[in-house]
Amino acid sequence: MADQAQRIQLDFNNVLRVGGEHGLTEAELDAATAQAGQAIAAVQQRRQGGDLRWMELPYADTSAVEQLAGEIRDQFDNFVVLGIGGSALGNIAVNTALNGPFYNSDNQRTHPRLFVLDNSDPEFNAGLLQVIDPARTAFNVITKSGSTGETLSSFLFFRDVVQHAVGGDKLKDHFILTTDPAKGPLRDLVNREGFRSLPVPEGVGGRFSVLSPVGLLSAAVTGIDIKQLLAGAAFADEITREADAWQNPAAMGALVQYLLYGKGVDIVVMMPYAQRLKDVADWFAQLWAESLGKKVDRTGAVVNVGPTPVKALGATDQHSQVQLYAEGPFNKLVNFLRVERFATEGALPAAYENMDAFSYLAGHSFAELINAEHEATAIALTEAGKPNMTHILPEVNAFTVGQLLYLLEVQTAIAGELFNIDAFDQPGVESGKVATYALLGRQGYEQQRQQIEQAQGQRNPRATV
Template identity: 60%
Template sequence: MRYEDAAWREKQRIRLDVNNVFGTHGLTPAELEAEAPRAAAAIAAVQERRADLGWPLLPDQDVTPFEQFAAAHRDRIDTFVVLGIGGSALGNIAVQTAINGPFYNLLPREQRGWPRLLVLDNSDPELNAGALRMLDLRRTMFNVISKSGTTAETMASFLYFRQALVEAVGEDRLGDHIVLTTDPNSGFLRQIGQREGWTMFDLPPKVGGRFSVLTSVGLLSAAMTGVNIRELLAGAAYGRELAANPDPLRNPAALGALINYLCFRKGKPIVVMMPYANRLRDVADWFAQLWAESLGKAVDRQGKPARVGQTPVKALGATDQHSQVQLYMEGPYDKLINFIAVEQYAETAPIPTAYADLEGVSYLGGHTMAELIQAEQQATAIALSEAGQPNITHIFPEINAFTLGQFFMLMEMQTAIAGELYDINAFDQPGVEAGKINTYALLGRRGFEERRAAIAARAQALDSRWVV
């Protein structure tokens, strides 16, 4: 395997270029150097907690069960549907588009060779009903993902499609079309799986949803669509190695965490993730949840008010050069822009020569679309830097399972290190839980009657004059 070759792995190393973060409205090298000891302590703290956190150990897992399941079912299944939300969906989508490309689902079966992937991550009725209309349920498998089995959106979709399957294939055949991913020991979904006798994959209890792309959450759907999940995990292991470097100025995860932390402290509460590759656009979506849910916290570890965390913004190069970049250039100095650049695209798409007398068009001829988008990324980074807007660039040698797994681990380590710098718990999400509790109350779940009464009282107190 190519990922077993040390020279190949080194060539696939993702590099972090931070030169454009320095400037009047950015940082100085001296500021980074002054905070390096704190960042070094943060690296050590995360390394000490690796076993307790769980997700740093994921590159070492045995993936044979996922490969065997995919091999056993790939030929009889045309569409593999993931029912999940947040961390149970975003990573699946990111892996699919990054490795198989944005048009994979549209290819004829003989070209793709593996099932299509559909991820339904919303309780929007039109999304679910629309999916049902286009699916051949006899050749569809549903992967229901919920650690507790109480995720309202996921379980509602499960009940909706379960009934449709009963009508299409019969209740006695549901086990051929439903596979569960849930807590190994407890929870309502585990109870359902045991009652029905369905296949179940375990979710590591210590791993939170936004860190779960390299667990059964992401690996099963990746295996079902032909992704080399061993190479994905090999890349994650390499990213883990890079993120363990005790020197924070030579450690890309720690350096990224430190820059984001210092930029936030200097009045930059917004972080933009802008890949220059359509195949990586959903990686920006995955990053947004990881960063926002981990670092947006009201209190620190001592329970004191904190109110920290940058707001992540997703952008796509070169598309958003024609929308968001105007704001980045001439708007307030409140952002740190993260570019993702790709050195070698899988295809170059040569641009033909035509209209030699029209300089505004003819100059493109003889180049490739790969050269064009690379030039656009570099040009935008330079322009932003010259405008005083700090930016950094993550450089992918190419897009493959190894570099994708590497980036996942680097960003997860960056997030954990940033949590240490902020002195907050980066692994809970109390703000999300509040919304869940209100949903349970509004839908009449037993045990939430008191909260339902409080919501009703609040509704009665609202002033109708302010609904216009």
């Protein structure tokens, strides 16, 4: 096992300090330990049956990704990801965490700039052309099905732009299609027109794909050590196989949130106290919401279950959201992310020593300040009877980021077992896709369009102000 000094810890003492009414007691957790053990075993059993292939990603061969990344670095100044949801959020989270929030503006940068377009907003797509030269840009089109409307729209738009910039004979050099290895519209284009391609591994859903070529290519292009990213995930895999929930941070994280959900704590706020981890909260929101928000359980009973994820950022949102968390309803668990050692401490110099508002800061650092702010917020929430817990990262590096992502994925899978729902489908998302196809006149969706038009015809004119 890797160096334990790089292990992420889950500290849920403040859930216990809040106690029985709005938090949990040690006895309550002990009473549910057997249920958690069954959930851990069920996840591992599904894995052994070949059902959860995302769990094997830490051990995948990355040579094809690394070779392609090298070619892109040699040829292009910009790398643009065209994707949405799980085909984009992980790329953003990993880049912000490991390259930092100012990567594209860094004059010392030696790798291509990274842009991720994850919306069909017209100004967002067209606006990119103001800051890139299409002739010096590679585009990674990511959709497992090969038919995601938002992504294919961006592909059509930028395909036309590139074709006008470099000509049709060089068009395919500017696009990498990441999609199903065997089927789908994008795979058909790869086979017919010779685009470079990477596979979305079979059995790996979008929100669990960040450690696959979906997320690894943009990471490798921008200079991130993807082997260390996967090594961290493999370390988390070892930890999260532990059958005792008290020794398994993924299982305990799932168990705490499952038991609190039963007490009406149905919102989890992920609040990193590190700017680099800001976008991990965004990625987690999709992972948690899309996996656990379900209408029916495995027996087919209607349960309409699912804790709601909310993203926040410390210390920024101490000045916007924490008032609600401290004095509002008792329906939230705050999940902090804390970094023990920052790459830069940021020493605070002495000045205005005769003014107390300044003098007490002298001799400290930004690192001390932000961690003191985390601790102070946790204390305030605990005193207000609001449960909170903290994932503690020794530092932010490729190993700990890979570890954190995998740990949260396993936590989600175990939570699905506890809630007795399928954490790996998304029927609510699919129904929205069908409605979009119908509204835009896609062949085969005529009946759905007719149903939509009939429903829209029943609009109440008083309901629009």
